[in-house]
Each structure stands twice: as C-alpha cells, then as structure tokens.
Amino acid sequence: MNRMNGKVCVVTGGARGIGKGIVETLAREGATRVWALDMNDTEFPALEKAFPNVKGAVVNVTDAAAVEAFVEMAKAEFGRIDALVNNAGITRDALIHKMTEDDWDAVINVNLKGVFMMTKYAAPLMMETGSGSIVSISSVVGLDGNIGQSNYAATKGGVVAMTKGWAKEFARKGAKVRVNAVSPGYTRTPMLETVPAKVLDPIIARTPLGRLAEIQDIADAVLFLSSDEAAFITGQVLRVDGGLVL
Numbered sequence: 001m002n003r004m005n006g007k008v009c010v011v012t013g014g015a016r017g018i019g020k021g022i023v024e025t026l027a028r029e030g031a032t033r034v035w036a037l038d039m040n041d042t043e044f045p046a047l048e049k050a051f052p053n054v055k056g057a058v059v060n061v062t063d064a065a066a067v068e069a070f071v072e073m074a075k076a077e078f079g080r081i082d083a084l085v086n087n088a089g090i091t092r093d094a095l096i097h098k099m100t101e102d103d104w105d106a107v108i109n110v111n112l113k114g115v116f117m118m119t120k121y122a123a124p125l126m127m128e129t130g131s132g133s134i135v136s137i138s139s140v141v142g143l144d145g146n147i148g149q150s151n152y153a154a155t156k157g158g159v160v161a162m163t164k165g166w167a168k169e170f171a172r173k174g175a176k177v178r179v180n181a182v183s184p185g186y187t188r189t190p191m192l193e194t195v196p197a198k199v200l201d202p203i204i205a206r207t208p209l210g211r212l213a214e215i216q217d218i219a220d221a222v223l224f225l226s227s228d229e230a231a232f233i234t235g236q237v238l239r240v241d242g243g244l245v246l
C-alpha cells in the first residue's frame with residue numbers, strides 16, 4: 001500500500017517504542033520523507049539504513065530554538081509538512097504525596113509543552129500550504145485517570161483538550177489542517193518495562209480483547225488518521241485499547 005505516497009512526515013520520539021513503529025509504518029506506506037525526531041540518536045543509523053526515506057534528527061521537543069530550527073529546515077527542503085505525529089512522552093509515576101515538583105515539571109515539560117512547541121512551529125506551515133494532519137498520542141490514563149500518575153494524566157488529558165481546540169483553530173482562513181489524537185491502552189514498549197506484572201495482568205483480564213496493545217496496533221491508527229482516508233475526520237480521539245473502557 002502507498003497510503004502516505006508523496007507526504008512529508010515528522011514523528012517525535014521516533015527512535016524507539018511506539019514512535020519508531022510509527023516511523024517505520026509511515027515509511028513503508030511510501031512517504032517521501034519521515035523525520036524521526038529524538039534526543040537519542042543511537043537508533044538513527046539502523047532506521048535510515050532500513051528505510052531510505054527516513055532521516056533522524058536530534059531535537060528535544062521542549063527546546064523552542066531546536067524545534068523552530070528543525071521546522072525551518074524542513075520548510076527549506078520540502079516547503080511543507082503534511083503529517084506531524086506528537087508522540088514523544090515520558091512518565092515519572094508516584095502517589096501524589098510522594099510526587100516531587102521535579103517529577104511534575106519534567107512530565108509537563110515533555111508531554112504537554114513538547115506537543116505545544118512542535119505544533120506551534122509546524123501548524124503555521126500547514127496553514128500556509130492549506131493542509132496537513134496532526135496526530136498526538138494521548139493515553140487511556142488521560143481519559144480515565146490512574147493512581148500514581150497525576151502528572152502524566154494531566155498531560156494526556158491536556159493533549160485531548162488541545163486537540164479539540166486546534167481542530168477548530170487550524171480549520172480557519174481556508175485551511176484544512178486536521179487535528180486528532182490516538183489514545184493507546186497499555187502497549188508493549190520499553191516504557192512498559194517498568195510496570196510490574198501484578199499491575200498488567202488485571203488490565204489484560206478486564207480488556208475485552210484479552211491482551212495488551214502491540215506497537216503496530218497504535219501505528220496503524222496513526223497511519224489512518226494521518227492519511228487521506230481520514231480526510232473528513234478532525235477533533236477526534238481514537239481509543240486503541242481493546243475495549244478496556246466501555
């Protein structure tokens with residue numbers, strides 16, 4: 001399939017986990033270019049070797065100057081960004097009385113400010129060209145809350161709120177920039193390695209489809225929303241959690 005044929009794509013946190021899966025999926029679907037943005041460049045050579053249309057770039061999404069410079073560079077090379085995937089995210093879990101100010105600030109900074117920063121610089125370029133798709137990764141925790149994740153839940157709920165506002169804001173002045181979110185359930189990635197089986201097993205037990213999400217489940221949802229197949233879909237949150245919350 002070539003569902004991303006000719007499209008210029010940017011995926012934050014693209015070096016591992018869900019982000020890497022999204023990069024590979026968009027690349028396989030014929031994108032002209034998929035930029036994998038990450039702070040960690042160790043995976044870039046292997047990704048670039050496997051997919052000639054993938055390029056790694058070291059960009060910390062919280063660094064306004066680095067984000068602005070990256071978007072300028074993309075604009076100089078292609079004149080447009082068709083798909084932005086705000087995927088970079090971190091956790092610093094603790095019960096509220098044990099959560100430090102540093103835990104709070106770190107998670108807000110990457111998961112909320114990072115999404116704001118990337119969108120602040122990429123969306124005007126999309127508005128200028130008149131089209132584009134932004135997909136941000138929220139979480140089941142952002143919709144339903146979770147013990148020990150006040151900071152993370154606040155950011156993922158914030159992503160949903162920003163998504164809905166931006167869907168309205170970026171569909172003005174003749175532009176048709178679509179903005180959606182994907183809300184994964186618990187997904188098998190390095191991020192999940194810190195979560196003990198005693199927490200995961202009951203989640204699997206109460207998931208109607210009876211398993212955790214695989215990276216490809218999430219990447220396929222992002223692919224759909226980023227592609228022209230979703231041309232009339234904006235301001236939506238697509239749950240990919242096996243029916244965990246119904």
Ligand SMILES: NC(=O)c1ccc[n+]([C@@H]2O[C@H](COP(=O)([O-])OP(=O)(O)OC[C@H]3O[C@@H](n4cnc5c(N)ncnc54)[C@H](O)[C@@H]3O)[C@@H](O)[C@H]2O)c1
Binds near residue numbers: 060087189
């Ligand atoms: N794994 C899950 O169960 C799960 C569930 C729901 C939502 N999510 C969300 O999916 C996204 C990806 O999660 P994952 O499990 O693949 O995580 P991961 O930890 O495996 O990968 C995250 C990537 O983001 C990069 N990153 C972190 N901070 C960054 C920054 N400031 N600038 C640029 N890159 C940065 C990391 O280097 C890493 O490569 C996150 O937003 C996460 O909150 C994950």
